[in-house]
Amino acid sequence: MADKYKYIGPLYDFLSTIYGGESIHNCKRAMLCEEHVKPGDKVLIAGAGHGKDAIRAAEIGAEVTVVDLSKTMLEKLQKAFDKHPKDLKVNVVHADILKFEEYDKYDMVIANFFLNVFYKDTMLNFMDHLIKLTKQGGKFVVGDFAFPKGNVISRTIQKGYWYIAAIIFYFASDNAVHEIYNYPELMKERGLDITDARHFRYLGMNCYTSVLGVK
Numbered sequence: 001m002a003d004k005y006k007y008i009g010p011l012y013d014f015l016s017t018i019y020g021g022e023s024i025h026n027c028k029r030a031m032l033c034e035e036h037v038k039p040g041d042k043v044l045i046a047g048a049g050h051g052k053d054a055i056r057a058a059e060i061g062a063e064v065t066v067v068d069l070s071k072t073m074l075e076k077l078q079k080a081f082d083k084h085p086k087d088l089k090v091n092v093v094h095a096d097i098l099k100f101e102e103y104d105k106y107d108m109v110i111a112n113f114f115l116n117v118f119y120k121d122t123m124l125n126f127m128d129h130l131i132k133l134t135k136q137g138g139k140f141v142v143g144d145f146a147f148p149k150g151n152v153i154s155r156t157i158q159k160g161y162w163y164i165a166a167i168i169f170y171f172a173s174d175n176a177v178h179e180i181y182n183y184p185e186l187m188k189e190r191g192l193d194i195t196d197a198r199h200f201r202y203l204g205m206n207c208y209t210s211v212l213g214v215k
């Protein structure tokens with residue numbers, strides 16, 4: 001299958017920093033703290049990209065598995081591991097996550113800026129699949145654009161901010177262009193208990209959110 005991130009992949013984290021400052025990176029690592037992850041926990045990261053979250057999870061001492069379809073993204077992730085002062089042990093899988101069937105195995109499954117790549121029906125298939133990979137009592141984490149809230153002006157600005165990114169990635173890597181998903185609601189509808197949600201502001205807007213649901 002063609003690598004959709006062949007051209008934009010090498011620049012992905014750099015563009016994230018231009019677009020969202022540190023708030024995007026902080027959002028990705030939000031739930032990777034001692035409160036939620038213990039050494040030895042099995043953590044799975046779907047569509048890991050350059051792997052900032054994978055590095056944090058490995059630093060905590062989790063057993064980390066990353067799955068990504070893009071060879072370009074995984075090469076950047078491997079370079080980041082190689083540069084790290086510690087020898088981080090991470091299981092890197094080059095595959096379609098839908099074909100990864102280690103069900104009910106993971107203490108934490110993370111989907112950071114991953115589900116927004118898909119149109120709604122497909123996205124829901126991915127979400128259901130990722131929840132199946134999470135073990136009973138385990139945590140499913142989504143870090144992504146926050147569902148717009150506030151008055152009509154702030155909601156319009158937040159939507160505009162999202163659509164700029166969506167349109168860039170539509171042309172760069174054929175990602176979907178759609179409304180911002182309400183992940184906490186969709187997670188609740190799937191029976192998850194939302195026990196933590198953190199928000200990340202940028203340019204005075206509540207742009208990003210990390211939501212943790214317990215299965």
Ligand SMILES: C[S@@+](CC[C@H](N)C(=O)[O-])C[C@H]1O[C@@H](n2cnc3c(N)ncnc32)[C@H](O)[C@@H]1O
Binds near residue numbers: 005114117
């Ligand atoms: C928008 S990027 C997000 C990367 C990273 N999670 C981050 O927050 O920076 C989406 C990632 O999902 C990967 N991806 C897309 N479809 C996938 C699939 N079916 N299975 C595994 N990875 C996939 C892409 O290759 C890409 O690395």
